[in-house]
Amino acid sequence: MTRTVHPPKLVPGDRVAVVSPSAGLPALFPRPYELGLQRLRTVFGLEPVEYPATRKMGATPGERADDLHAAFADPAVKAVFASIGGDDQITVLPLLDRELIRAHPKPFFGYSDNTNLHAFLWNTGVVSYHGGSVMVELGRPGAMAPLTVESLRAALFTCGPYEVRPAGFWTDKARDWADPATFEAEPETRRGSGWTWVNADRVVEGRSWGGCLEIVGRLLMADREVAHDPAVHDGGVLFLETSEDMPSSDEVFHTLRNMGERGLLQRFSALLMGRPKAWSFERPNSPEEGARYAAEQRAAVLRALKMYAPDTMAVFDVDLGHTDPQVILPYGGMIRVDGPARRIIVTY
Structure with missing residues (x-):
């Protein structure tokens, strides 16, 4: 079995990647997306960084893989968030550089179609986090759910039991x-x-x-x-x-x-x-x-x-x-x- 790595925890002020490994829905629905970015800043004290395909509907699997490689390889980026899910992330998996990602382990947050990437990371030996998409949980109308905030904050910043x-x-x-x-x-x-x-x-x-x-x-x-x-x-x-x-x-x-x-x-x-x-x-x-x-x-x-x-x-x-x-x-x-x-x- 591949040795399991828990990526380092974040601290307020860190930069985090926001990518769309599945569907580029931020292009169609900017309001929940922008709200999610805002809450990364105001609720969690993090600075989101976008990539070329983050707001691009119809981005090719290669473009989405390039964004993931750039996000994991950038030493200034401390975590990676999926904007939302989709239905064809499985086509991105064969294009991913497993050794690059293994060499730069970072917390990845997402669910739904992002199960593909979670399974990839599991086999790469990197612990990831199921949940916390930018457009849905962070972009929730009115306010984020308190239980979601508590859980996401603990996953981002703390070690040990929850x-x-x-x-x-x-x-x-x-x-x-x-x-x-x-x-x-x-x-x-x-x-x-x-x-x-x-x-x-x-x-x-x-x-x-x-x-x-x-x-x-x-x-x-x-x-x-x-x-x-x-x-x-x-x-x-x-x-x-x-x-x-x-x-x-x-x-x-x-x-x-x-x-x-x-x-x-x-x-x-x-x-x-x-x-x-x-x-x-x-x-x-x-x-x-x-x-x-x-x-x-x-x-x-x-x-x-x-x-x-x-x-x-x-x-x-x-x-x-x-x-x-x-x-x-x-x-x-x-x-x-x-x-x-x-x-x-x-x-x-």
């Missing part, structure tokens, strides 16, 4: 970025109901891997950045979540089943499953419809676990990925899942 807590209030609804009124108030939220635990009779502590389930499935299909020896994940913590594409429960089950057939699913000792995003502009579910979607997804996950990993401890509705607020998880770092105490502690 206890993940269930959100008291949450939402999975989005509002139209093209409408200026969207940014006049914070999103409406609903009261949280905590986590649901399965097989919570032990303590698991292991190195994490996973991300957006749809992207993990595509990496598996392309046989790219997935360990050919599943044993490297023995005792690890798998974390997964689904996007605004809202995959069906059948698709979720089939992806997990294929992970089981590959001998991968059963290697992990614990699974953290993110709260499903159950609303989109294309499918504006009512709360009841959303609850039904979430219940069907949970049943699909439990069905796959029963077939391939019946003893795996699982925690559902963790505030990771496509939900608001969002906690940042170390990708490739250590996560402790304490079933009897009902606690999740990550190491930043």
Whole structure:
């Protein structure tokens, strides 16, 4: 296994790269993007640095790879943030210089399609951070969610343990970025109901891997950045979540089943499953419809676990990925899942 490196922590005043390794959506929606840049400065005391393809829709995979190389190689840049996700980052991976990035390890923040880059960094031996996109979490209308601020600040500036807590209030609804009124108030939220635990009779502590389930499935299909020896994940913590594409429960089950057939699913000792995003502009579910979607997804996950990993401890509705607020998880770092105490502690 490649030796794991935790990139150095930041201090206020540091410069951070803002790149678009997937879609150049800052070109189409400058308002949340500019708001995110502003909050990097005012909330976290960091100075964002843009690159040629950051605000360019339709940038080639080569242009996006060049931006990543420049960001990692620049000694004045101390971290790298994705502006947002997309759907074709997998085409960038073959163009990346693994040795260059290994020689200049830096914290990388992003999620969704950025699961591709997280998996690449995992295989490169660099711990990264799942969450914290500039346009969504930092560009949130009204104000950043306090739980997101706390988690992101800890990931950026501190070492050691951080206890993940269930959100008291949450939402999975989005509002139209093209409408200026969207940014006049914070999103409406609903009261949280905590986590649901399965097989919570032990303590698991292991190195994490996973991300957006749809992207993990595509990496598996392309046989790219997935360990050919599943044993490297023995005792690890798998974390997964689904996007605004809202995959069906059948698709979720089939992806997990294929992970089981590959001998991968059963290697992990614990699974953290993110709260499903159950609303989109294309499918504006009512709360009841959303609850039904979430219940069907949970049943699909439990069905796959029963077939391939019946003893795996699982925690559902963790505030990771496509939900608001969002906690940042170390990708490739250590996560402790304490079933009897009902606690999740990550190491930043």
